[in-house]
Amino acid sequence: MLEIKNVSKSFGGNIAVSNESFVVERGKILGLIGQNGAGKTTTFRMILDFLSPDEGTITWNGRPISQINRDFIGYLPEERGLYPKMTVEEQILFFGQLHGMKRREVLSKIDQWMDRFQVKGSRKDKIKNLSKGNQQKVQLIAALIFMPKLAILDEPFSGLDPVNAGLLKDGIRFLQKNGTAIIFSSHDMTNVEDLSDNLVMLRNGQVVLNGTVAEVRNHYGDTRIYIKNDGITQEELQKLAGVQAVQKSGDRFILEISDAAEGPNIFKAVTRNGFIKEFSQQPPTLDEIFRMKVGDQNA
Structure with missing residues (x-):
C-alpha cells in the first residue's frame, strides 16, 4: 500500500504541493486529476524519490519509500523517452533487466505484451521506424512487463486514439487483477471515471476532492x-x-x-x-x- 501523508513541497517561493494526503491500496486504481501545474507530476516525482518532500511522509507498506529499493515501481513519464536506434526487443529487454527480470524471462514475454497492445511491427524493428503511437505502446510495455507492484502512469492516454486507449485500459485492468496498485493522471475525465476506484483532485497543490467517483458525484x-x-x-x-x-x-x-x-x-x-x-x-x-x-x- 502506498500512503502519502501530509506531504508538502515548495520550489523557492512557489508551493507545488501543500499538505497532500491519500492512499493507494493493492489492486486499486487511483485517478489523480487537476489543471496543468496543480502538483500531479511533482507528486509522482516524490513517490519515485526523484524529489524529497519538505514535510510529510511517503511510505510503501509502512516503510519510507526513500529507504527501500524501488525496482517494484513501473513508471511511464509524461515526457516520453526511448532509444530510437534500439530495436523493440532491445528496448524492452533493457528496462526489464533494470527491474530485475532475467533476460530469458523478458524475451519469453515480449510477444505476449506486443499482442496485448497490438503493436504494429516486429520485435526486431528499430524504435525510430515505428509510428508515434506504437512507440508509446513500446514504452508502456517497458514500464509494465515486469508486473510492477506499483504503477505510476503520467498522462498515459495522451495522443492515443479511442481504440488504442481501450487497449491501454485493458492493460491497466490486467495489472489491477494481478494486484498492482495503480495511480495515473489524465485530463480526460471519461477515462478517470471509467477506470478509477478512487480519485484525488489537486488545485494549486492542495487536495480539493478525495473519494470514490460515486462519492464525489453524489456529493453534488x-x-x-x-x-x-x-x-x-x-x-x-x-x-x-x-x-x-x-x-x-x-x-x-x-x-x-x-x-x-x-x-x-x-x-x-x-x-x-x-x-x-x-x-x-x-x-x-x-x-x-x-x-x-x-x-x-x-x-
Missing part, C-alpha cells in the same frame, strides 16, 4: 437531467420551475436544476403528452465537477 446531488423529446423546445424547458440552464447536445437536452427535488415535477411536464425517448436524472459528470472546482477558487 442529482442536479442534471438528460432528456430526449422531439416534442419540446429548449425555450420551453428553460421556463420550467427549478431549471437554471439548458444545453442541447446532439439529440438530447441537458438540464441543470437548482434542487434535485424538482425532478418529478419536470418529469410530469415533459411527459404530459405521453412517451419520451429518455429521461435520466443524475449527479453532474466528473468533467462538470472538474470545471466547477477549477473555476471556483473558494471551493
Whole structure:
C-alpha cells in the first residue's frame, strides 16, 4: 500500500504541493486529476524519490519509500523517452533487466505484451521506424512487463486514439487483477471515471476532492437531467420551475436544476403528452465537477 501523508513541497517561493494526503491500496486504481501545474507530476516525482518532500511522509507498506529499493515501481513519464536506434526487443529487454527480470524471462514475454497492445511491427524493428503511437505502446510495455507492484502512469492516454486507449485500459485492468496498485493522471475525465476506484483532485497543490467517483458525484446531488423529446423546445424547458440552464447536445437536452427535488415535477411536464425517448436524472459528470472546482477558487 502506498500512503502519502501530509506531504508538502515548495520550489523557492512557489508551493507545488501543500499538505497532500491519500492512499493507494493493492489492486486499486487511483485517478489523480487537476489543471496543468496543480502538483500531479511533482507528486509522482516524490513517490519515485526523484524529489524529497519538505514535510510529510511517503511510505510503501509502512516503510519510507526513500529507504527501500524501488525496482517494484513501473513508471511511464509524461515526457516520453526511448532509444530510437534500439530495436523493440532491445528496448524492452533493457528496462526489464533494470527491474530485475532475467533476460530469458523478458524475451519469453515480449510477444505476449506486443499482442496485448497490438503493436504494429516486429520485435526486431528499430524504435525510430515505428509510428508515434506504437512507440508509446513500446514504452508502456517497458514500464509494465515486469508486473510492477506499483504503477505510476503520467498522462498515459495522451495522443492515443479511442481504440488504442481501450487497449491501454485493458492493460491497466490486467495489472489491477494481478494486484498492482495503480495511480495515473489524465485530463480526460471519461477515462478517470471509467477506470478509477478512487480519485484525488489537486488545485494549486492542495487536495480539493478525495473519494470514490460515486462519492464525489453524489456529493453534488442529482442536479442534471438528460432528456430526449422531439416534442419540446429548449425555450420551453428553460421556463420550467427549478431549471437554471439548458444545453442541447446532439439529440438530447441537458438540464441543470437548482434542487434535485424538482425532478418529478419536470418529469410530469415533459411527459404530459405521453412517451419520451429518455429521461435520466443524475449527479453532474466528473468533467462538470472538474470545471466547477477549477473555476471556483473558494471551493
